[in-house]
Amino acid sequence: MNETGPKIKTRFPPSPTGALHLGGARTALFNWLFARHHGGSFVFRLEDTDRQRSKDEYAGSIIAAMRWLGLDYDEGPYYQSQRFDRYRQAVDCLLDSGRAYWCHCSPQDLERQRAQAHAAGQKPRYNGACRERNLGPAPGAVARLKTSPEGTTGFADLVKGDITFANNELDDLIILRSDNSPTYHLAVVVDDIDMGITHVIRGDDHISNTPRQILIYQALGAKTPLFAHVPMILGPDKGKLSKRHGATAVIDYEEEGYLPQAILNMLARLGWSHGDQEIFSLDELINLFDLKAVGSSPSVFDHDRLLNLNHHYIQRSDPADLVPILLPFLARAGVNNPDRAILLKCLPHIMPRGRTLKELAHWAEPYLLDQPRPEAGVKEKFLTPAHKPLLQQLLEVIEANQADPEPALKRLSQETGLKPGNLLPILRAALTGRNSSPGIYQVMDILGMEKTLARIRLALAEID
RNA sequence: GUCUCCAUCGUCUAGCCCGGUCCAGGACACCGGCCUUUCACGCCGGCGACAGGGGUUCGAAUCCCCUUGGAGACGCCA
Numbered sequence: 001m002n003e004t005g006p007k008i009k010t011r012f013p014p015s016p017t018g019a020l021h022l023g024g025a026r027t028a029l030f031n032w033l034f035a036r037h038h039g040g041s042f043v044f045r046l047e048d049t050d051r052q053r054s055k056d057e058y059a060g061s062i063i064a065a066m067r068w069l070g071l072d073y074d075e076g077p078y079y080q081s082q083r084f085d086r087y088r089q090a091v092d093c094l095l096d097s098g099r100a101y102w103c104h105c106s107p108q109d110l111e112r113q114r115a116q117a118h119a120a121g122q123k124p125r126y127n128g129a130c131r132e133r134n135l136g137p138a139p140g141a142v143a144r145l146k147t148s149p150e151g152t153t154g155f156a157d158l159v160k161g162d163i164t165f166a167n168n169e170l171d172d173l174i175i176l177r178s179d180n181s182p183t184y185h186l187a188v189v190v191d192d193i194d195m196g197i198t199h200v201i202r203g204d205d206h207i208s209n210t211p212r213q214i215l216i217y218q219a220l221g222a223k224t225p226l227f228a229h230v231p232m233i234l235g236p237d238k239g240k241l242s243k244r245h246g247a248t249a250v251i252d253y254e255e256e257g258y259l260p261q262a263i264l265n266m267l268a269r270l271g272w273s274h275g276d277q278e279i280f281s282l283d284e285l286i287n288l289f290d291l292k293a294v295g296s297s298p299s300v301f302d303h304d305r306l307l308n309l310n311h312h313y314i315q316r317s318d319p320a321d322l323v324p325i326l327l328p329f330l331a332r333a334g335v336n337n338p339d340r341a342i343l344l345k346c347l348p349h350i351m352p353r354g355r356t357l358k359e360l361a362h363w364a365e366p367y368l369l370d371q372p373r374p375e376a377g378v379k380e381k382f383l384t385p386a387h388k389p390l391l392q393q394l395l396e397v398i399e400a401n402q403a404d405p406e407p408a409l410k411r412l413s414q415e416t417g418l419k420p421g422n423l424l425p426i427l428r429a430a431l432t433g434r435n436s437s438p439g440i441y442q443v444m445d446i447l448g449m450e451k452t453l454a455r456i457r458l459a460l461a462e463i464d
Numbered sequence: 465g466u467c468u469c470c471a472u473c474g475u476c477u478a479g480c481c482c483g484g485u486c487c488a489g490g491a492c493a494c495c496g497g498c499c500u501u502u503c504a505c506g507c508c509g510g511c512g513a514c515a516g517g518g519g520u521u522c523g524a525a526u527c528c529c530c531u532u533g534g535a536g537a538c539g540c541c542a
Contacts, residue, residue, distance in 0.1 A: 013542090014542085015541080015542045017541080017542075047542060049541090049542085050541060050542070052541090053541070053542090107540070110539090110540085114538090114539095117465095117466090118465065118466085118538095119465090120465095121465055121466070122465080122466060123465080123466040123467060123537090123538055124465090124466085124538060124539095125466095125538070140540095142540055160469070160470090163468075163469080164468095165467075165468075166467085169466080169467055169468090169538090171538090174539090174540055176540090177540040178540060179540080181540085183539095183540070183541090183542090184541070184542045185542095187542095188542085203536090204468095204469065204470090204535090204536070205535090205536050205537070206536095206537090206542090207468060207469065207536075207537075208467070208468060208469090208536075208537040208538070209537075209542090229469085231469085231470075231535090232535075232536075234534095234535080236475085238534065238535075239534095239535080240535080240536080266476095269476065269477080269491090270476070271476095273476085273477055273478070274478095275478065275490085276477085276478060276489070276490040276491075277490090277491095278476090278477095278490080278491050278492090295477080296469080296470065297469090297470050297471065297535095298469090298470070298534090298535065298536090299475085299476065299477085300474095300475060300476075301475090301476095302474095302475045302476060302492065302493080304475080304492055304493055305475075305476065305491080305492045305493080306492095307492090308491090308492055308493085309492090311505095315505075350504090351505090352504055352505035352506085353503070353504040353505070354504095363504095409501095413501090419501080420501040420502095421500095421501050421502075422501090423501075424501040424502075425501075425502060427501090428501085428502065434502090434503085435502065435503080436502050436503030436504075437502070437503075437504095438502095438503090438504085439500090439501075439502085440501065440502085441501095
């Protein structure tokens with residue numbers, strides 16, 4: 001898998017201004033897979049130059065989400081806020097060499113310039129007022145990169161192909177803010193140079209940023225990395241995926257009871273494919289992942305598909321592995337300190353019907369509680385005074401045939417002239433408090449004869 | 465508005481680079497059937513797409529152009 005040539009190095013640089021969302025997670029996954037596939041390394045960096053919006057708690061939650069997904073990194077987390085000296089040094093270098101200059105325009109000036117450009121049918125931009133003024137630093141001043149309006153800047157994108165921008169579309173972007181902090185464009189480039197990043201794989205909302213960043217690489221005299229812009233993940237309305245589409249944070253899915261492997265599989269198949277294959281283990285993903293197979297059109301996130309994948313992975317899990325991760329979900333459903341043996345025993349029967357851990361907990365609940373908690377309508381439908389004689393008969397038949405109640409129950413069905421479909425739901429209601437469950441004989445087996453009989457007696461006692 | 469990207473079933477996609485094997489394949493969802501003591505699982509079947517228009521060619525989902533539509537960017541956010 002290792003290729004000759006320089007070692008491949010990718011990175012994932014979220015800004016800690018919110019939780020890790022699905023789009024970010026997929027970007028991280030692609031970078032991670034690409035690095036792992038090529039035996040390269042993967043760098044994790046927090047872009048927290050905006051001190052107003054960056055929060056430590058977000059950094060922590062992003063790190064936790066990465067760990068939960070299993071996306072481990074070889075370097076980092078680096079924090080841009082700890083590298084301000086380095087950025088300042090780079091800015092000074094650009095200033096000294098005349099590739100950058102001080103600009104004294106106020107935010108209000110800029111606002112006016114943008115309005116003018118827009119009115120003229122142009123892209124809103126800075127008009128270069130301070131470009132040739134040779135100004136020095138001053139309170140409120142910013143440093144801008146001097147960009148030639150001549151020519152074009154392009155790059156060979158690894159997923160989109162050749163992309164070219166006319167330089168006169170670009171304005172002189174700010175690289176150092178008036179509070180002396182570096183801007184995003186400057187900081188990413190300096191970091192990617194310093195950290196030796198060879199491949200920048202990111203969302204295609206960064207395409208228009210790329211020529212500007214290439215210009216910074218050039219001004220700094222550095223070699224540009226290779227770029228791969230991955231199409232975005234859209235919401236059902238085909239707009240940028242956002243909170244109004246429901247859960248978008250990775251952590252939301254963890255709380256809903258999704259398995260990391262299902263999320264990873266889902267994310268990998270959004271934009272990337274390998275023939276008709278839908279299910280991929282992590283190893284397969286690493287082996288097969290290739291930027292050439294990444295599509296160029298955006299994709300809508302389909303929640304049903306994720307549910308289906310999650311169900312797939314749950315069904316194929318080892319029940320013993322499910323027990324520990326199910327505990328928090330059971331606790332939230334009101335089941336504390338469940339009997340693990342019973343849980344393990346019922347799991348194979350409920351795994352086909354629990355698509356998430358949350359649903360699994362719901363299905364497991366009747367067997368773990370001391371007494372069943374009847375769901376709405378169940379008592380009224382199956383445990384009324386009219387059912388009492390039947391339930392009494394059921395009790396007697398089961399009690400008399402504890403070793404194997406099935407044949408006796410079938411006989412009862414014949415004797416009473418009641419189809420199993422009319423007889424057994426009563427038993428189910430008494431044993432589980434539900435109108436659906438695994439097969440009734442399996443339910444009795446999970447519960448054990450002692451509890452089975454006790455629950456029927458309890459139901460009998462409660463009917464009045 | 466300007467620039468850039470994108471365009472196959474409702475959705476994710478295969479096929480497109482290297483035109484014929486595609487009256488377009490798979491998956492999810494949906495519908496129907498089977499299995500069945502319930503709900504599921506499972507199995508079988510069905511519905512369903514090359515955005516439109518021009519070229520090029522014996523032949524185009526595949527190549528070219530235009531139109532339309534969608535998205536993104538345009539910030540002292542990242």
